[in-house]
Amino acid sequence: MPDWTKPMQQTYEYYIVDPATWRDTERLMNVKMGATISRDADADTLGSASFDLSESIGECYIRTYLVTIQNGIRERFPLGTHMVQTPSEEFDGKAKSVSVDAYTPLIELKENPPPLGFSIRKGEPIMDNVCSLTKSHARAPVIECTDNKKLEVDFVSNTDDNWLTFLKDLSSNAKYEYELDDLGQICFRPVQEVTALQPVVTFDDSNSSILLPSITISRDLYGIPNVVEILYSGNNLTYQTRVVNNDPNSPISTVNRGREIIRRVTNPSLTGNPTKAQIDEYARQLLKTLSTLEYTVSYSHGYYPVRVGDCVLLNYERAGILNQKAKIISQSIKCTTGCVVTEKAIYTNSLWG
Known part of the structure; x- marks a missing residue:
């Protein structure tokens, strides 16, 4: 590993990847300087890429490497693996330029929907099913996730689901989410604060x-409340409670903002037969959580x-x-x-x- 704070020589290499083995097969020599690799936790497929080439290539996976040379030591660092699609071509009278957009391996999970009414039954291990179904519908290697949490109710696909949306929703029940490593392998990360x-x-x-x-x-600060109201009705019990942030040291308090911003909850996530004290504590903890x-x-x-x-x-x-x-x-x-x-x-x- 080079010392990233010290001078080094940097170049880039691009390879076609065999989706069956996920290994480099052929080095591409027609990729121009200036490719962009985008990674985004909010994007459906967690990122994309764009390349400029001197000639067209068909649909394929391209892996990008950053190559460093420091103190005579040459090393390669993968930056991602992307499926090339949607080319556009330009010709300036002398040379042709081909611009292509590319997508992460998760794009394959977006291409097809689950069968109508597809479901996974209560008691099934969540992440075992997510890993198995991901392997079945994407060609990239899937790194197994070891987690024993099971479904508490049947999990049924929606009519507008594709495999990616279905599996994202399923994995959220175990508090996991998709991620991609630098080689483009599909992994899973626990959701953490x-x-x-x-x-x-x-x-x-x-x-x-x-x-x-x-x-x-x-x-x-928009939308951060300084008042929480809880209305609970269930099991022949009815409770109402209200918690107010009037702390002069809090920048979002009723004192400093000069007004109330109320969050009202009528279906609190409580089990059993809660007491008034439990409802009050629930309201206080909710306001604390929302005051972030x-x-x-x-x-x-x-x-x-x-x-x-x-x-x-x-x-x-x-x-x-x-x-x-x-x-x-x-x-x-x-x-x-x-x-x-x-x-x-x-x-x-x-x-x-």
């Missing part, structure tokens, strides 16, 4: 850092092998960010000189409770 994650690297504003100087921080402000940080850095879903520690004193754990939610990797990665990450701050 930022505070529960451990940083894999620290980005700071020291002279030796690969973090570039420009950074943007955004936040949105999410910050989005946008920044750029030289390439470092972190992926969407990883946690990084941001220590950027000039921007007022000190030892803040943040979860990466998107990356755009530009395959040009310097291999600059434009990244977004989120972190949270509790404003009450």
Whole structure:
């Protein structure tokens, strides 16, 4: 592994991938400088790519490598594997240029729907079924997920589902989500809050850092309540409770905002025969949970092998960010000189409770 903070030579290589073996087969020499690899936790297929070529190629998988040479040591780092589709061609009178969009291996799960009324029965292991069905409907290797949680009720597909939406919804019942490794293999990651994650690297504003100087921080207080009302009716019981954030030290309190912003819940997730004290505590915990402000940080850095879903520690004193754990939610990797990665990450701050 090179020292990413020190000078090195960087180039890129592109290979056609055999979907049957998931191995490189043929190096492509017609890919122009400037390909873009996008990774996005909010995208259906978790990302995409775009390439400019000097001649057309058919539908195939392309794997991109960053090649580094430092102190005479040559190493390759895969940046992703994408299926090339939808080409467009231009001719300037001298040479032809072909621009192609490409998609992650999860695109194959979007191509077909489950059979009408397809269901998985109560008591079936959730992730065993997710892994098995993913293998059946996508050609990329699937890394097995070991989890014993079982369905509590029958899980039935919707008429507008494709395999990807169906399996995403199914895996959410076990609190897992899809992810892709750098080779394009399909993996699964447990859903975790930022505070529960451990940083894999620290980005700071020291002279030796690969973090570039420009950074943007955004936040949105809209929709964060300072009052929670709970209306419970069930098991011949009726309760009503109200919790108010009137703490003058809280920036979202009724005192500081000068008004009430109410979240009313009429179907609280409670089991058995709750008492009034339990309803009150439920309301307090709900207001505490809802009183969390999410910050989005946008920044750029030289390439470092972190992926969407990883946690990084941001220590950027000039921007007022000190030892803040943040979860990466998107990356755009530009395959040009310097291999600059434009990244977004989120972190949270509790404003009450």
